[in-house]
Amino acid sequence: MNRAYRFAIAGALAAGLAAGGAATAFAAPAPAPVASVATPAPAAKPVLTAQASVATIGAWQEFRVSGKATGIKAGTTVVLQQKQGAKWVSLPAKVTVDKNSAYSMRVKLGIKGKNALRVTGGGAVSEPIYVTVR
Template sequence: MPGRVYVNMRIATVSVMSAALVATGATAAVAAPAKAPAPKATITLKVSATKVELGDVVTFTGKAARLKEGSKVTLQIKDGAKWVSLPAAAKVKKSAYKLTDKFEKKGVDVLRVKDGSTVSKPVSVTVR
């Protein structure tokens, strides 16, 4: 008989633990899933020519994913460690943009396009 009480206690303990696990699992399954963060806006940048002559006009185009229609993208040039906005700007239309700029100084210019906190990867243009 003492062996039988031990077996019954063991079965009771396993049953209580199993019920607790099932209850916990059921609660976790019912909990609302966490919302995934909204995808970030992105801007791409393509340049019509990476090597140009002094005074040439260069066309910049790209896609603007998840930016509002009509958003203004601005061309920026790297000046030392900081980015400086140029007068060249365009509005996003059908998730795309197109703008031009004329280069009036020889050298290598590093440029990007920006809208708010969203920036493109930089591109280099060599002006001869």
């Protein structure tokens, strides 16, 4: 051990003994405080809900699809899609989300049978809803 290092240890021991006894002299130095860094909360995942105003309708009769948009800015466009075969096809029915995070659109369907519909926009896709056209 070099001489300067021994003097430093001896000085620390002497100061510790003078200040409060052997326990203080041999105690490990307190760790330096760690600065905490605030991490931003993760953004809420955007969510769309959808519901039809009717369960069954005649061909080309008008009904409404409405719902709520959570985590999506007002003014964002949402589009109605219909499942045709294995693909989801966008229909010419689109509206913007209002300041209350809601939307409502008028729809007419001509494909007879049970139609699967969903709403998409703002990075979200609603669960499918079903309307039967007779």
